Ligand SMILES: [Zn+2]
């Protein structure tokens with residue numbers, strides 16, 4: 701029998717674990733941190749579209765909202781679109797070498813999102829197609845989130861052009877739903893996973909993230925279910941259905957195997 705979850709291989713040069721010391725986080729350690737979890741009063745995920753979107757990029761956003769609803773088993777609501785003019789010139793820049801237009805994450809988190817955080821939000825996440833930087837000395841970040849303040853931001857700028865081809869659309873979709881669920885996992889207090897191949901494993905590059913998996917490992921899935929009040933079977937069934945509908949064959953196969961395994965275990 702092939703195991704469903706595999707232990708991570710030895711990190712390659714430049715990989716996250718080759719450059720960062722991380723111990724991982726057991727379920728008990730996670731719980732002891734008193735992480736942000738969904739409650740009946742605070743059970744919505746909100747997505748804040750920020751800046752321009754092409755038609756294909758908007759389609760990616762819509763599918764990501766669908767995926768997140770299934771993954772977290774919480775209502776996901778898209779807020780009215782905000783223009784880039786909500787960010788002053790001092791919090792935007794052209795990258796000094798590349799000339800790429802970039803937005804300052806800290807401004808978005810503190811000045812755009814925190815004042816708009818709905819009462820019933822367990823998380824509010826801005827989603828943009830413009831590149832991001834966390835501080836002037838950095839080149840860029842894919843995204844940034846506060847672990848306790850319930851706000852986060854990420855960008856699909858570096859994920860490719862979904863209007864280029866069917867194949868590229870699929871790649872951009874996988875990267876976007878992978879990032880969306882990984883980053884929102886951090887917002888539920890989940891640290892990087894070192895125990896298994898897992899969606900909560902850290903990655904240093906797009907190439908490393910592409911080698912990774914969307915699936916949560918046996919240590920991280922219980923954290924997610926505890927944080928959201930979800931159910932493993934429902935989580936897997938709905939993700940399998942999404943994968944089948946959107947041409948993600950490997951993912952559909954994985955979720956089907958996982959369902960079979962929990963069926964055998966009588967769960
Ligand atoms: Zn991370």
Ligand SMILES: [Zn+2]
Pocket residue numbers: 893894895896897898899900901916917918919920921
């Ligand atoms: Zn994990």
